[in-house]
Amino acid sequence: xxxxxxxxxxxxxxxxxxxxxxxxxxxxxxxxxxxxxxxxxxxxxxxxxxxxxxxxxxxxxxxxxxxxxxxxxxxxxxxxxxxxxxxxxxxxxxxxxxxxxxxxxxxxxxxxxxxxxxxxxxxxxxxxxxxxxxxxxxxxxxxxxxxxxxxxxxxxxxxxxxxxxxxxxxxxxxxxxxxxxxxxxxxxxxxxxxxxxxxxxxxxxxxxxxxxxxxxxxxxxxxxxxxxxxxxxxxxxxxxxxxxxxxxxxxxxxxxxxxxxxxxxxxxxxxxxxxxxxxxxxxxxxxxxxxxxxxxxxxxxxxxx
Amino acid sequence: xxxxxxxxxxxxxxxxxxxxxxxxxxxxxxxxxxxxxxxxxxxxxxxxxxxxxxxxxxxxxxxxxxxxxxxxxxxxxxxxxxxxxxxxxxxxxxxxxxxxxxxxxxxxxxxxxxxxxxxxxxxxxxxxxxxxxxxxxxxxxxxxxxxxxxxxxxxxxxxxxxxxxxxxxxxxxxxxxxxxxxxxxxxxxxxxxxxxxxxxxxxxxxxxxxxxxxxxxxxxxxxxxxxxxxxxxxxxxxxxxxxxxxxxxxxxxxxxxxxxxxxxxxxxxxxxxxxxxxxxxxxxxxxxxxxxxxxxxxxxxxxxxxxxxxxxxxxxxxxxxxxxxxxxxxxxxxxxxxxxxxxxxxxxxxxxxxxxxxxxxxxxxxxxxxxxxxxxxxxxxxx
Numbered sequence: 044x045x046x047x048x049x050x051x052x053x054x055x056x057x058x059x060x061x062x063x064x065x066x067x068x069x070x071x072x073x074x075x076x077x078x079x080x081x082x083x084x085x086x087x088x089x090x091x092x093x094x095x096x097x098x099x100x101x102x103x104x105x106x107x108x109x110x111x112x113x114x115x116x117x118x119x120x121x122x123x124x125x126x127x128x129x130x131x132x133x134x135x136x137x138x139x140x141x142x143x144x145x146x147x148x149x150x151x152x153x154x155x156x157x158x159x160x161x162x163x164x165x166x167x168x169x170x171x172x173x174x175x176x177x178x179x180x181x182x183x184x185x186x187x188x189x190x191x192x193x194x195x196x197x198x199x200x201x202x203x204x205x206x207x208x209x210x211x212x213x214x215x216x217x218x219x220x221x222x223x224x225x226x227x228x229x230x231x232x233x234x235x236x237x238x239x240x241x242x243x244x245x246x247x248x249x250x251x252x253x254x255x256x257x258x259x260x261x262x263x264x265x266x267x268x269x270x271x272x273x274x275x276x277x278x279x280x281x282x283x284x285x286x287x288x289x290x291x292x293x294x295x296x297x298x299x300x301x302x303x304x305x306x307x308x309x310x311x312x313x314x315x316x317x318x319x320x321x322x323x324x325x326x327x328x329x330x331x332x333x334x335x336x337x338x339x340x341x342x343x344x345x346x347x348x
Numbered sequence: 349x350x351x352x353x354x355x356x357x358x359x360x361x362x363x364x365x366x367x368x369x370x371x372x373x374x375x376x377x378x379x380x381x382x383x384x385x386x387x388x389x390x391x392x393x394x395x396x397x398x399x400x401x402x403x404x405x406x407x408x409x410x411x412x413x414x415x416x417x418x419x420x421x422x423x424x425x426x427x428x429x430x431x432x433x434x435x436x437x438x439x440x441x442x443x444x445x446x447x448x449x450x451x452x453x454x455x456x457x458x459x460x461x462x463x464x465x466x467x468x469x470x471x472x473x474x475x476x477x478x479x480x481x482x483x484x485x486x487x488x489x490x491x492x493x494x495x496x497x498x499x500x501x502x503x504x505x506x507x508x509x510x511x512x513x514x515x516x517x518x519x520x521x522x523x524x525x526x527x528x529x530x531x532x533x534x535x536x537x538x539x540x541x542x543x544x545x546x547x548x549x550x551x552x553x554x555x556x557x558x559x560x561x562x563x564x565x566x567x568x569x570x571x572x573x574x575x576x577x578x579x580x581x582x583x584x585x586x587x588x589x590x591x592x593x594x595x596x597x598x599x600x601x602x603x604x605x606x607x608x609x610x611x612x613x614x615x616x617x618x619x620x621x622x623x624x625x626x627x628x629x630x631x632x633x634x635x636x637x638x639x640x641x642x643x644x645x646x647x648x649x650x651x652x653x654x655x656x657x658x659x660x661x662x663x664x665x666x667x668x669x670x671x672x673x674x675x676x677x678x679x680x681x682x683x684x685x686x687x688x689x690x691x692x693x694x695x696x697x698x699x700x701x702x703x704x705x706x707x708x709x710x711x712x713x714x715x716x717x718x719x720x721x722x723x724x725x726x727x728x729x730x731x
Contacts (some may be wrong), residue, residue, distance in 0.1 A: 058571040066583065073587050183711035185663055187670045188704040191690055199694050286578040290670055294690065305671055308586055316586060320579050327576050 118318030129318035136300035159234020181228025190221035207296035278331035380724035387720020393713035404526035413678035416518035429491040433476035453508035528680040542600030547607025555615030614646035648725040655718035
C-alpha cells in the first residue's frame with residue numbers, strides 16, 4: 044500500500060514536471076512575443092517590457108526561474124492586466140469553481156446511484172427502460188446544449204430560475220444540472236450494470252436465504268460491492284466536471300476559474316494561461332490520486348503493484 | 349408414377365461436406381450487426397447526415413458566408429399579417445421593418461418607410477399605396493391600420509425562402525448547417541484517423557518489442573493519461589491559432605493514448621500464437637509481422653475504438669467552437685453555430701435547437717454503431 048502510494052506520487056510529480064515544461068515550451072513557441080498586439084509598441088517600450096519580465100534571458104534560465112517560482116506557489120504577473128497576478132485570478136476564481144464542482148459531485152452521486160439502483164431492481168420493467176433511455180440521452184447531449192435548453196425553458200419560458208449568476212441557491216440549479224448531466228447518466232448506467240452483476244452472486248442468495256428483507260439485502264450486502272466500479276470512475280469524473288465547467292461558467296456568467304482561463308486564452312495572456320493550466324492539471328491529478336488511494340483502501344481484493 | 353423421393357448418395361465425401369454456404373468473418377459480423385436494430389439505425393442516420401453534409405450544398409442557392417441584412421433572424425415558422433393591398437402578407441423583421449411575403453411563404457422586398465409616429469409608438473410604411481403602421485409599443489409587435497388602429501388579420505406560415513430560417517447576420521441556416529455538419533464530420537474523421545495511425549504504431553511497437561522498451565513507452569502513456577487533455581487541446585489551439593488545421597492537429601495529437609493501449613493489449617495476446625511463430629520462422633521482418641500479421645488481427649478492437657473516438661472528437665470540436673476558440677467566422681461548424689445562437693436565445697431559439705439537434709443525432713449515430721460493432725465483432729462480450 045505504502046509502496047503503491049510512493050510510486051503513484053513519484054509518477055505524479057514527474058507528470059507535473061513535464062506539464063510545467065511542456066506548457067512553458069508551448070507558450071514560448073508562440074510566434075511573436077507576449078506584447079505583440081494590434082497597437083504597435085515602440086521598440087524602446089517593448090525592450091523595457093522584455094527586460095522587466097526577464098524575457099531576454101536564455102530559455103533554460105527563464106525556465107529555471109519559472110520552475111522555482113511555481114514551486115514557491117507563485118505563478119507570476121499577468122501580462123495583459125498590469126498590477127494583477129495569476130495567483131490573484133486563481134484566488135478569486137477557484138473557490139467559486141470548486142464550490143460549483145463540489146455541489147455538482149454531490150448532485151451526481153445523489154441522483155445517479157438511486158437511479159442505477161432502481162433501474163437494476165426493476166430490471167426490464169418500465170422504470171428501467173425509462174431511466175436507461177434518459178441516461179442514453181444524457182451521455183449523447185453536450186453540456187452546453189443541455190445548459191442552453193434549460194435556460195430557454197426554465198428561465199425564459201417559465202421564469203422560474205435566473206439565467207445567470209449564483210447569488211442565491213436558485214442560481215445553482217441550472218448550472219449543476221447542465222454540468223452533471225453527462226456524469227449522472229454515465230454513473231447511473233455503470234451502477235445499474237454493476238449492481239445487476241453483484242445481485243447474481245452466491246452471497247446474495249445466502250443473504251436472501253437467511254430471510255433478510257430485499258431492502259436489507261440490497262443496501263447492506265449488494266450495494267457495498269456494486270459501488271466499487273462507481274468509485275473507480277470518480278477520479279476521471281471530477282476531471283471531467285472541472286474542465287466541463289469552462290463552458291458552463293461561460294453560459295451562466297459564473298465568475299469561476301474557467302472564465303479566467305477562457306478569457307486569458309482569447310486575450311492571449313500567456314502567464315495566466317500557463318499558470319491556470321498548471322494549477323488545473325496539478326489539482327486534478329491530486330484529486331484522481333486521492334480517489335484511487337481511497338479505492339484501494341476500501342477494496343482489499345485490489346493488488347497494489 | 350413419378351418418383352417423389354430419391355436416395356441420396358451415401359459416400360463419405362458427401363457426408364462430410366458442409367452444405368450450408370460458408371460465411372466469412374466479415375459476413376458474420378455484418379449478419380450480427382444488421383440484426384441489431386439500433387446499430388442499423390445508427391448506420392442509416394450517419395449515412396443520411398453525410399449525404400446531407402456533402403451533397404446538400406449542391407442543392408442550395410445560398411452561400412454559407414453570404415450575408416443579407418434585410419432578412420435578419422427570420423424564423424422557419426413566421427407570423428404574417430394580411431397585406432392591405434391584397435398582395436400576399438407582411439412580416440415584421442427583428443430590426444422593425446416590414447417585409448413582403450407571398451402566398452407560399454417566399455420573402456419579398458422590404459417596404460419603404462414613410463414616417464415615424466413616435467406619439468403612438470408606430471412606424472408608418474407604404475404598402476402599394478396604402479399606409480400601414482407597425483406598432484412597437486409593446487410586445488408582440490403588431491401590424492395595424494394607422495387610421496382606424498385595427499390590427500390586420502394574422503396567421504403563421506412556413507418560411508419557404510429560408511427553410512430553417514436565417515441567423516443574426518441574415519445567413520441561411522440550412523446552408524450553414526450543411527457546411528457545419530461537413531466541417532464537424534471532417535474534423536472528426538481526420539482526427540480519428542490520425543489518432544488511429546499514431547496509436548497503432550505506438551501500441552504495436554510497444555507490445556511487439558516488449559521488455560524495457562515496452563516499460564518505458566507505457567510509463568509515458570501512463571503519465572500522458574493523467575494529464576487533463578482538454579487543457580492541452582486548448583493550449584495547442586492558442587499556439588497554432590484558430591482554424592481548421594489547428595483543430596485537426598490538436599485533436600489528432602492528443603487522443604491516441606487509448607488507442608495505443610488497446611493495440612498493445614491485442615498485440616501482446618497475439619504475438620506468441622503459432623502464426624506469428626511461423627512467420628518468424630520463414631524469416632519475415634519485424635515490420636512485416638507487425639503490420640501484415642498482427643495489426644490485421646487486432647483490427648476489430650481498433651475499429652470499435654475508432655468509432656467511439658469519432659463522437660468524442662465531434663464533442664471536443666463543438667466544445668472548442670462553443671468556447672469561441674474553434675473556427676473563425678464566416679466558417680461554420682456545429683459548435684460555432686450553437687455559440688452564435690446563444691446571443692439571440694430568447695428571441696430566436698430555433699437557431700440553437702437546429703444545430704444542437706444535429707450534434708445529438710451524430711452522437712447517437714456513432715454511439716449506436718460503435719455499440720453494435722462491438723457486439724458484432726465479439727459476441728462473447730454481449731451481456
